[in-house]
Amino acid sequence: MSTRQWMDRGTQLLLSTVEELSDADFAAPSRLPGWSRAHVVAHVHFNAEALRRLVGWARTGEPAQMYPSRQHRDEEIESGARLPAARLRELVGESATTLAREYDELSAEGRERQVRTAQGNLVPASALPWMRTREVVVHAVDLDAGADFTGLPDDLVRALLVDVLDRRIAAGEGPALARWLTGRADTAPELGPWL
Structure with a gap:
């Protein structure tokens, strides 16, 4: 299975776990200290948006940061966690679909273009599916709603x-x-x- 296929598999695990949550379940604690399940879902949505910025960089050659700052990232997650559950479900699904489509539309040259991660590392855009796979798989488990590494x-x-x-x-x-x-x-x- 390719890394790009892993991204789809992990995304499906995450989205199916989110779909199984009731609206009230979003307020329950996740496995991450201090974060509710809504925080986790908001983070995964905004991670897709951040990776889309890197895909844009890879496509155009115009540098773009994943996040303007750590504070901005944290504030996005906090505000996103306050959204209604139905809206969070919609956003996390839409951003995942859009990220996958935009990545798949990258040229071979675009996939080799170097982009900078939030940690400051330069990587080829071809590394983005692994970055996303890691996010969706681990955070699906963090939702503490039945997803586990055993099914991977x-x-x-x-x-x-x-x-x-x-x-x-x-x-x-x-x-x-x-x-x-x-x-x-x-x-x-x-x-x-x-x-």
């Missing part, structure tokens, strides 16, 4: 684990993880903030 293809789970492990190693947490994963520690290490 093994190759997608492996890619997600490698990605997370690389980030944890870069954060200096590799040795503690190695001790635990090799059975040389009785308990899992305390890790830094959520990725």
Whole structure:
């Protein structure tokens, strides 16, 4: 399965989980500290919009930031979380569909164009489907409404684990993880903030 297919599979998991939530369920806590399910859904919607800005950069060559600032990103999520559940369902579905369509319309040259992520990394636009896959898959689970990693293809789970492990190693947490994963520690290490 290609990364682009993973994006569709993860998006379907996220959207079907959102559709199963009642309006009242949106106010319930998610697995993310301090965030309701509505916060998670708003974040996934605004992530699609941010990635669309990078697709626009890849298409035109005109630089565009994912978010003007961290504060702007946080304020968007907070305001989005206050929207009615029906509107959030509509927005998250529309932005996902539009992102997929706009990415698919990119030329081969556009997919190779370098764009800058919110973390400041330069990546080819061809990396955007993986960035989106990671968001929709992990946040589907964060909704704490039945979605789980067990239903995902093994190759997608492996890619997600490698990605997370690389980030944890870069954060200096590799040795503690190695001790635990090799059975040389009785308990899992305390890790830094959520990725």
